[in-house]
Amino acid sequence: MARVVILNCKKIRDILCVSCMKCYKAMQERVGEFERYKDEPIDIVAMGDCGDCPGLVMPKLVLISDIGKAIGRDFDVVHLGTCIVKAGMTAKCPINPEELAKKIKDKMGKEVIIGTHPW
Numbered sequence: 001m002a003r004v005v006i007l008n009c010k011k012i013r014d015i016l017c018v019s020c021m022k023c024y025k026a027m028q029e030r031v032g033e034f035e036r037y038k039d040e041p042i043d044i045v046a047m048g049d050c051g052d053c054p055g056l057v058m059p060k061l062v063l064i065s066d067i068g069k070a071i072g073r074d075f076d077v078v079h080l081g082t083c084i085v086k087a088g089m090t091a092k093c094p095i096n097p098e099e100l101a102k103k104i105k106d107k108m109g110k111e112v113i114i115g116t117h118p119w
Contacts, residue, residue: 001041003074005064006116007057008081010049012091016083017119020047023081026117033079033115045075050084055095061104077111078104085115 006023013020026032027042034042045068051060061078068074080097087093101112 001043002037003043003045003076004079005045005061005068005075005077006047006079006081007061007084008047008049009083009087009091009093010052011093012087013049013081013083016086017117020081022117022119023047023079026119032082032118033113034117036113045073050095053094055093055100057095057100058103058107061108065108075110077113079113079116081116082119 006020008020008023017023027034027044030038046064048060048064050057065074080100084093084095085097088095088097097114101114104110104112
């Protein structure tokens with residue numbers, strides 16, 4: 001079972017996609033970056049935002065991890081939402097998804113997938 005945390009952009013999440021409906025649809029239909037889980041169940045452990053500009057992603061993700069471990073809901077994979085990718089392209093977000101993915105993997109040992117849905 002894939003135990004997943006999805007991080008989204010706090011600034012544009014509800015502008016491009018109200019209530020993360022596209023992420024949930026992609027997960028349910030196994031499209032976009034969720035296609036990799038086509039043969040296994042997905043457990044969305046948490047969905048949170050980046051912490052706002054300029055981004056407090058790492059402290060927020062550590063907090064998610066600490067709480068998850070405390071309540072028996074640890075995760076294996078972090079998806080950086082498509083909105084985070086688009087924020088860099090359209091809203092001059094200072095977060096570089098590739099650099100952030102490397103930092104999460106190096107510091108937390110978690111797999112990181114850049115993107116969620118294809119829309």
